[in-house]
Amino acid sequence: MNDQEKLKELFLLDKNICFLNFGSFGACPKPIFEEYLRWAYELEKEPVQFLVNNAPKLIETARIALSEYVNCHHDDLVIVTNPSYAINMVVKSLALKAGDEILATNLEYGACDRVWEYYTQKVGAKYVRQQITLPFYSKADFVENFFEGLTDKTKFVYLSHITSATALILPIKEICAIARSKGLITIIDGAHAPGHIPLDLIDLQADIYTGACHKWMMTAKGSSFLYVRKDLQHLFDPLVISWGYKSTTPSHSQFIDYHQLQGTRDFSAFLTIPKAIEFMQENKWTQVAKNCREITHANASRFCELFDTKPLAPINDEFMGQMFSTKIKCSQPDVLQQHLFQKYNIEVLISKNESDLFVRYSINAFNSQADLDKLFVALSEIKEKGVLLS
Numbered sequence: 534m535n536d537q538e539k540l541k542e543l544f545l546l547d548k549n550i551c552f553l554n555f556g557s558f559g560a561c562p563k564p565i566f567e568e569y570l571r572w573a574y575e576l577e578k579e580p581v582q583f584l585v586n587n588a589p590k591l592i593e594t595a596r597i598a599l600s601e602y603v604n605c606h607h608d609d610l611v612i613v614t615n616p617s618y619a620i621n622m623v624v625k626s627l628a629l630k631a632g633d634e635i636l637a638t639n640l641e642y643g644a645c646d647r648v649w650e651y652y653t654q655k656v657g658a659k660y661v662r663q664q665i666t667l668p669f670y671s672k673a674d675f676v677e678n679f680f681e682g683l684t685d686k687t688k689f690v691y692l693s694h695i696t697s698a699t700a701l702i703l704p705i706k707e708i709c710a711i712a713r714s715k716g717l718i719t720i721i722d723g724a725h726a727p728g729h730i731p732l733d734l735i736d737l738q739a740d741i742y743t744g745a746c747h748k749w750m751m752t753a754k755g756s757s758f759l760y761v762r763k764d765l766q767h768l769f770d771p772l773v774i775s776w777g778y779k780s781t782t783p784s785h786s787q788f789i790d791y792h793q794l795q796g797t798r799d800f801s802a803f804l805t806i807p808k809a810i811e812f813m814q815e816n817k818w819t820q821v822a823k824n825c826r827e828i829t830h831a832n833a834s835r836f837c838e839l840f841d842t843k844p845l846a847p848i849n850d851e852f853m854g855q856m857f858s859t860k861i862k863c864s865q866p867d868v869l870q871q872h873l874f875q876k877y878n879i880e881v882l883i884s885k886n887e888s889d890l891f892v893r894y895s896i897n898a899f900n901s902q903a904d905l906d907k908l909f910v911a912l913s914e915i916k917e918k919g920v921l922l923s
């Protein structure tokens with residue numbers, strides 16, 4: 534068995550499926566999933582002792598491990614179920630006023646776009662989805678295009694660290710530095726970043742940042758975090774008000790008290806964070822990720838040629854990680870995705886950004902060149918028939 538085959542053995546994924554959609558929900562390796570079950574059993578063995586006495590310390594241990602991994606102070610991040618939850622917390626807490634503008638891009642994740650739309654419409658604020666010209670060719674190119682959307686009403690800047698449908702790494706550090714110099718608050722949707730690209734929150738200097746642990750860090754599902762710069766933490770309302778508000782036993786941090794306690798809940802997925810970090814270290818994930826990026830990038834051009842498209846940004850580590858997306862012309866995207874699954878046993882994402890459709894493949898430790906060859910043959914065949922793809 535070669536290294537890729539050995540790593541494949543560590544995942545629970547169905548061996549009959551060519552799994553090229555890690556980006557949507559991640560996939561939890563066996564040792565991490567066993568850790569998840571171990572915590573679930575621990576809870577059920579003595580729910581009272583576990584939830585009342587043990588959980589707070591265990592969560593703190595998980596937060597400390599996570600904060601070391603993403604480089605920030607452990608009291609500046611709270612655990613949340615998923616980035617959608619975090620963005621709801623953020624937008625609801627910002628005290629948006631009529632006329633305020635939020636500068637975002639037209640490449641943001643649809644569910645989070647909806648959160649902004651919901652709350653801005655309520656108060657008469659404006660969610661500005663700045664149109665990004667694709668392809669862009671440099672960080673400076675992107676930054677200039679993005680800030681064309683700035684006005685004297687802009688109060689907040691919001692964008693993804695790695696975009697969903699288009700799979701692009703955006704120049705967040707540069708954007709945050711400019712935004713700060715203009716007195717704007719930055720909110721970064723880093724759902725895809727932890728475990729995917731090196732992440733250093735102190736270096737990045739975003740004011741607010743959410744990341745998923747259940748995607749590329751491979752924890753059990755329902756494990757994510759929200760980081761907030763210390764001097765903004767007092768602005769954050771709990772999305773679920775519980776015992777942490779007017780706590781009779783307050784900790785040193787109102788931020789933690791407010792957001793950690795939400796009534797009875799299962800913390801097992803959060804408690805897999807230390808194991809996930811250990812798993813990545815033991816399996817030399819920096820090297821694994823590098824190999825995956827190489828496969829991802831090396832195949833990009835032939836998929837572009839197949840669909841007569843251009844890469845959406847330069848194909849290098851600055852703009853592309855372990856996912857690659859290219860535009861397709863397809864009449865029935867849902868049918869295409871199902872057809873690839875049912876006829877070819879390929880799980881790959883066909884997704885929409887505004888009116889454009891994209892095929893996005895993700896590469897992780899268990900994938901090999903053969904998987905992308907299989908996808909290429911399948912898409913070529915479908916295109917040849919000229920019904921679903923043209």
Ligand SMILES: Cc1ncc(COP(=O)(O)O)c(C=O)c1O
Nearest residue numbers: 615616617642693696697722724
């Ligand atoms: C860029 C981006 N942001 C946010 C999310 C939301 O993640 P979740 O469904 O875990 O809240 C996703 C999900 O794929 C995403 O791609």
